[in-house]
Amino acid sequence: MIIDLLTYIARFVLLILLQLLVVNNLELTTYINPFIYIIFILSLPVNMKPWIVLIVSFFTGLVMDSFYSTPGLHMGATIFMGYLRGFYLRIAANKEDFETSVSPSIADKGIVWFLVYALTLTLSHHLFLFFFEVYSFFEFFRTLLRITSSALFSVLLIVIGELLFFRKTKTR
Amino acid sequence: MRNLIYFLYKYYTFLLFFALEMFSVIILYRYNNYQKANFLNFTGGIASQFYETVNNTTNYFSLREINDSLLTENARLRGQLLNAYYQNGLAQTSINDTVYKQQYTYVAANVVNNSIMQRNNYITIDKGAAHGIKPDMGVIGSNGVVGIITSVSEHYSTIRSALNSNTKxxxxxxxxxxxxxxxxxxxxxxxxxxxxxxxxxxxxxxxxxxxxxxxxxxxxxxxxxxxxxxxxxxxxxxxxxxxxxxTNFSTLKNVYVIVNFMKEEQLKVEATNKSDN
Structure with missing residues (x-):
């Protein structure tokens, strides 16, 4: 239990450093702004209580907001995603997953399942984030383009991250 | 009463989600509209300190460019010094000049964090309230306009860059x-x-x-x-x-915050106009 907690804290710090020091400095174009720190919420165990997921999302967003100096923006997006995650898992995960503490990873659920899962939730996160960032529908299609291109790139990075760091299958 | 408790128990996840989401949207909305929430102070300036540490390390890699830009600026300013002009007259007596009153001063600052590819970009600098910086001051670089100060902590400030949908x-x-x-x-x-x-x-x-x-x-x-x-x-x-x-925002290192001594006076006069109609 304590080991689990320490692993999660270490993963959290590592992902934030990765986001701030590496991914933010990619600066490809204004249309590709990947956010990979959401991998932390994506990789929480399937059977974690929904309210804990919400609180974790809240704190993840709060930490990101203080680094981006955008109060409420990342917080709103991560809470939105954390809530949808519960819905998605209720439909897409089977009973066994809820009984054992499986985390939704490529190693445990397979590449196709994970791609659909990651893409759906990343899109929901980016949809909230980018629209609230612009705060208007004046640039609707440009924002939509920014959302899809950024989400695709985020998912690409997330999958690479999964393959690099989450290779070990959990023994049950 | 029992029904209420049952309702709360059944939908507590949704209610928690709703409460947290409302909270974040409200502080987002307040910040966008009034620029009052002092978020840098709220998070204790930890983020700024982090960025300064990172910046102190990465700065070593661009010392040459920083030096070059400072040299060109020095040369330009030297050209404006009084002793760069030929004195075309007789000795003058110094008088206490009341025709020219100083309106602007500049506070030099270093950029510790900067983004250019987001939709709303912000810049963090290493000077704050302790150096006389307040929200809603203009910021320029050595080539031109950079942005507007949004929030100030004791030793750091954030600038809403010109590359931001809220900056006009x-x-x-x-x-x-x-x-x-x-x-x-x-x-x-x-x-x-x-x-x-x-x-x-x-x-x-x-x-x-x-x-x-x-x-x-x-x-x-x-x-x-x-x-x-x-x-x-x-x-x-x-x-x-x-x-x-x-301004080349991707290589921005040194900026100047503009302190306008007559800003309050101008705004006060303009405010009386507004209450007229």
Whole structure:
């Protein structure tokens, strides 16, 4: 239990450093702004209580907001995603997953399942984030383009991250 | 009562989600509209300290560029010194001049964090309230306009960069003082759009754009950029002007915060106008 907690804290710090020091400095174009720190919420165990997921999302967003100096923006997006995650898992995960503490990873659920899962939730996160960032529908299609291109790139990075760091299958 | 408790128990996840989401949207909304929430203070400036540590390390890799830009600026300023001019007159007596009263001073600061590819970009600098910086002050670089101060902590401030959907800077043409508003469309960090320039104004390529005298944030005539392209839609009254920005935001290291001593006075006079009508 304590080991689990320490692993999660270490993963959290590592992902934030990765986001701030590496991914933010990619600066490809204004249309590709990947956010990979959401991998932390994506990789929480399937059977974690929904309210804990919400609180974790809240704190993840709060930490990101203080680094981006955008109060409420990342917080709103991560809470939105954390809530949808519960819905998605209720439909897409089977009973066994809820009984054992499986985390939704490529190693445990397979590449196709994970791609659909990651893409759906990343899109929901980016949809909230980018629209609230612009705060208007004046640039609707440009924002939509920014959302899809950024989400695709985020998912690409997330999958690479999964393959690099989450290779070990959990023994049950 | 029991029903209420049952209801709360059944939907507690949704209720928690709703409460947290409302909370974040409310502080987001407040921050966007009034710039009052002092978020830097709220998070204890940890983020700024983190960025400064990172910046102290990465700065070593660009020392040459920083030196070059400071040298060119020094040379330009040296040219404006009094002893760079030939004294074309007899010895003058010094008098206490009441015609010229100092209106602006500048606080030099270093950029510790900067982004250019987001839709709303922010810059963090290493000077704050302790150095006399307050929210809503203008910020310029050695080449031109950079942005506007949004929040201030004791030793750090954040700047809403000109590359931000909420930043609008009052500008004019250097040649004929025609006004416009500089707004970024989120496309390319090298270019910005100049809006609301009336169609009877004559616009040509490479016209210089400077800050206007309407603004209380910037002194008149601070360079902003050059006209890159311009067109006018058939049934439109205003130009679509693309401006090539003078400031290179991707290599920004040194900036100056503008302190305007007469800002309160100007705003006070303008406020009396508003209450009239």
């Amino acid at each position: 800077i009052s500008c004019m043409f250097k040649k004929n003082n025609a006004f416009g508003s500089l707004e970024w469309n989120g496309d390319d960090p090298k270019f910005s759009m100049l809006k609301y320039v009336n169609k009877h104004v004559e616009v040509t390529m490479n016209d210089e754009i400077v800050t206007s005298n309407y603004s209380t944030l910037f002194p008149q005539g601070i360079p902003v950029g050059k006209v890159y392209s311009h067109l006018i839609e058939a049934d439109d009254n205003f130009y679509n002007i693309k401006v090539e920005l003078n």
